[in-house]
Each structure stands twice: as structure tokens, then as C-alpha cells.
Amino acid sequence: xxxxxxxxxxxxxxRRLTNQIKPLGFLRTKPTFWVRxxxxxxxxxxxxxxxxxxxxRLHTCVRPLNSELEFIxxxxxxxxxxxxxxxxxxxxxxxxVENCASAMSQFISTFSEEWYATLGSLATLLSSESVLDAQExxxxxxSLDGNSKISNIERTRLLLKIA
Numbered sequence: 712x713x714x715x716x717x718x719x720x721x722x723x724x725x726r727r728l729t730n731q732i733k734p735l736g737f738l739r740t741k742p743t744f745w746v747r748x749x750x751x752x753x754x755x756x757x758x759x760x761x762x763x764x765x766x767x768r769l770h771t772c773v774r775p776l777n778s779e780l781e782f783i784x785x786x787x788x789x790x791x792x793x794x795x796x797x798x799x800x801x802x803x804x805x806x807x808v809e810n811c812a813s814a815m816s817q818f819i820s821t822f823s824e825e826w827y828a829t830l831g832s833l834a835t836l837l838s839s840e841s842v843l844d845a846q847e848x849x850x851x852x853x854s855l856d857g858n859s860k861i862s863n864i865e866r867t868r869l870l871l872k873i874a
Contacts, residue, residue: 727812740872771823775851793822
């Protein structure tokens, strides 16, 4: 597939995905980020288009609203860590674009949502099983203790383009 068509179809996949996961509360805030804010966390999906072909990697991530990081950290699993056989690929065919978007939507509805409910829960994120590093755990605990810093919350919202 020529690179121009590959990029065009990738954009179509992501636009369709946006509409499909909106009912889950995810809003597209950046070209490759879908975000929903919780009380102490931001849950987000980051999708990376590979340069070597018409396929994507999907990250299921969390970030404490009170995070001190000055960049968006991808704390959470990629699709293959949640389902070993999952692949998000498309071809030149228009139905392939729809099928890829639907596969990503179904994955998010099933595997990402399950991860958010279990390993992405507040209790697990503060435990030794957490995907968060020590600094991020501290930021989350400070929020739970009522010691959030407005500047940290504003930074998180700015980085993820949350209105």
C-alpha cells in the first residue's frame, strides 16, 4: 500500500474509533490520545501507528491527576500484554478500516476496561503490583490524602489537553 493511502486509512480508523469509544467516556483530546478523567486519575488510551506498515500499538494507561511528571508517561500495558494474539491491522479495503476500528473498540471495551477495573484500580495502583513508579504512587497517595497540588493537576490537564 502506498504511504499516502496508508496514512489516510490510519486517520479513518482513528476517527471511527473515536465515535465507537465515546459511549465509554473517552474523548479524543490529541491525535493519538483518548482520555477520561476520574476523581484522582486520568485513564487514557494511546495509539501508536507503526511506521513499518498499516498497523497500530494500543497502550492502556493511567496517570494520577496530581502527577509531578512534566511529560506523559505511559503507565500501563500494551495490547499484547492483555491479549497475546491481538493485532490491529488494516489494508486498502474500506471494510478493513472499519474492521480495524471495531477491533480496537472491542479490545478497549473488553480488555482495557477490565484492566481499569482490576489492575488500574486505586488499591492496586498503590500496591506492589502497580504499574506506577514510586513517584507516581506518592502523587496518587497525596491526592487521596487531600494534598493535591493545583499546579500538578493543571499540568496533567494541559499535557493531555483536558478542557
